[in-house]
Amino acid sequence: MWKNRNELIWQQRSREHTDLVQSAFSVLNQWKSVQDRTFDRFLGHMTNEDGAEHWSSPMPGRVKVNTDAAVFEDTTCFSYAFVARDQEGVLIEARSRCSFGRPDPELAEAMGIREALTWIKNFSYANVTVESDCLQVVQAIRSSFLYYSYLGRVIKECRVLLASLESKSIKLIFVKRSANNIAHYLAKHNCSIADRRWRVGDIHPELHYVLLNDLSNE
Structure with a gap:
């Protein structure tokens, strides 16, 4: 409620009351999961697969797609990105997109998930695991709660996909x-490039290092 008050006063933005209540419950659950290193899967709409602390290669025959977003407070832009890798941890494709605006972080995260699901559908991929570190958005997509906001529209599009x-x-x-x-790396380092795509043959050394670091932590 305090955050909503400040946004109304300083940014002339206000949430619908139903969105505010659901957001409060989700943020509380997310805070609890961060405090509890054992990760409580009974906080709502969670599964035994949730809560991994380290990246791991997908099972044979599957593809793993990681998504993240970033809102740059000192600018009027935000970005989201996804990275697809095969069972060996080899890069299939990575994409990042920067847009103008200053949305709530949850909205930016949902847009990143929508972008990843659209890519999966357009390229007719099957057996794909999509991973996000935004608990609130994952819970929202899994639930049947109706959000009467732009975030709700993106959540609904993710459910439809x-x-x-x-x-x-x-x-x-x-x-x-x-x-x-x-x-996270791609989203944070994409404030100035409108749209970019990477494949195995054109990744720069720093991106290659982050990819290798994931494999070394398995």
């Missing part, structure tokens, strides 16, 4: 930030 891919074994999983380093 997942439903359209139901026969292709697509999973959306929550992981901790430490298991999402590469997507």
